[in-house]
């Protein structure tokens with residue numbers, strides 16, 4: 306894992322001191338809320354419905370046991386004993402007091418964490434593949450490149466006041482576990498003629514105008530990707546719209562001028578930027594790559610697993626993935642217990658996971674965009690011990706990528722922008738499908754729920770997407786089908802008029818039963834069936850009109 | 853329809869309601885600000901101690917004021933998915 310150098314630590318510490326002073330001045334009424342609000346947002350502190358919410362960055366979703374234990378400590382000391390992992394691989398605390406925020410941030414800085422650039426019109430936390438460094442299908446670990454992007458984008462003076470927020474994701478496999486086509490920039494590490502480089506997507510995004518990214522370059526050598534990103538950001542910074550917040554994201558610029566013209570402008574800008582030698586020197590790449598060196602694997606680790614406990618075997622088949630190192634596996638910890646709050650973890654659970662990571666997983670935890678956690682390098686021989694400990698803490702639900710593994714944003718239970726609650730909808734759907742045999746029969750199915758058009762819950766990318774809307778002060782839900790945030794990315798389409806909360810749960814069940822009736826067989830996923838047969842049979846089932 | 857004055861305190865972010873003389877943490881204490889609402893809101897904003905101050909519509913019920921929108925009812929009660937943290941039981 307990357308460790309801060311003296312420079313990283315100094316800028317984070319300086320920011321904590323600066324914010325402490327700003328908070329004191331605000332509490333003394335020396336500055337107004339209008340003056341203070343942008344300052345607190347730059348430090349990740351939002352005002353939500355019931356309290357301040359602090360969003361802490363987890364760079365590319367990787368953290369150590371010490372860091373996770375600190376998050377647990379913060380949940381206990383400054384919050385109400387729990388926190389929420391988000392679709393951007395970050396963590397949010399829901400009950401923060403303004404006066405205590407500087408102390409909290411100072412404690413966070415002692416474990417090399419912060420909340421800088423987790424809000425505002427800047428480059429946000431870089432996201433990545435939760436299986437980075439462990440996936441059997443990756444060309445190389447993408448995280449050194451994500452880390453370099455983090456350093457380049459942190460306090461970048463030119464890109465601190467962009468037209469709008471900016472999100473970058475980096476992966477290194479053909480399997481996309483980070484939704485790169487739905488990011489402002491999506492980077493896929495590829496190998497061409499032995500050399501590493503990036504395939505570059507630009508202009509994807511969700512929100513009120515969902516769009517998939519366009520490939521603007523098939524290959525940029527890794528030695529040049531920073532200057533290439535610099536060129537993209539410069540074009541956006543200059544021509545992105547500042548007159549209308551709803552048209553300010555880069556996706557709108559790319560859409561309005563066309564991907565070909567946008568590409569031409571980026572290439573022209575890059576021709577100017579590239580000679581300025583903004584790319585990191587080779588020694589700096591090497592320094593960072595070394596920090597992501599492979600852990601000291603046990604080369605004698607056995608590949609056999611004792612499957613005699615049937616509950617363990619079910620978890621093994623659903624939540625454990627192949628690792629590139631023989632004798633090891635990747636274990637996903639579900640934060641989706643049936644009826645629970647998607648992505649929430651208690652301080653006790655965080656402590657336990659930190660312990661397990663230190664003991665069994667080379668001291669690394671990953672956050673996934675679907676709001677689960679991952680132990681990326683577990684010896685197969687240790688899986689049973691890990692599972693036993695997780696199960697005792699309610700963390701071993703064997704439902705990864707199944708109908709009950711639902712993404713949900715905080716929605717109207719917490720969020721000041723929400724139109725409707727998201728969490729209860731996810732809970733009611735999960736409860737409807739509690740039966741594990743039924744879940745397995747349905748197979749891979751990604752349900753994603755957002756409480757408003759901002760789409761933090763990725764509903765546009767859901768195989769089944771649910772959007773909360775406001776109907777004269779009451780909650781209602783729109784159902785859409787056919788989205789995907791993976792390598793086969795697509796945007797879900799609304800199938801018809803909206804529902805009440807109970808109505809949308811029934812509608813989801815009808816959609817799923819229709820899928821089971823029309824699929825070619827259990828091997829055909831919901832998404833593939835939908836793509837083959839179209840929306841008609843689902844619409845008929847839900848609204849009672851003939852197909 | 854009655855009107856309530858509400859906001860979040862600067863120090864803690866807690867939801868508070870105007871009770872006629874000061875700020876209460878409990879929706880049940882909220883009073884109808886009626887025609888004085890705009891004046892009280894302006895005064896609140898000028899004081900810079902309550903964030904996101906606003907006037908909200910409600911109906912008076914025997915159990916206390918019931919805000920018109922689900923949003924304000926959730927603000928009044930707390931997250932409906934963590935009843936253990938709720939300030940007030942009751943219907944949202």
Ligand code: HEM
Nearest residue numbers: 391392393487510511512513554714715720722759760761
């Ligand atoms: C609770 C406070 C939050 C606020 C105020 C907030 C605000 C917003 C807004 C305004 C947008 C739309 C941006 C645009 O279209 O230009 C957005 C998008 C998004 N947010 Fe949030 N959000 C919040 C929480 C979250 C959480 C909890 C998550 C993760 C679960 C999240 C992840 C995202 C994602 C993935 C998008 C879509 C990105 C895109 O438009 O490309 N946000 N958010």
Ligand code: SF4
Nearest residue numbers: 714720723756757761
């Ligand atoms: S989608 Fe809307 S309701 Fe959900 S977290 Fe984002 S802004 Fe809040």
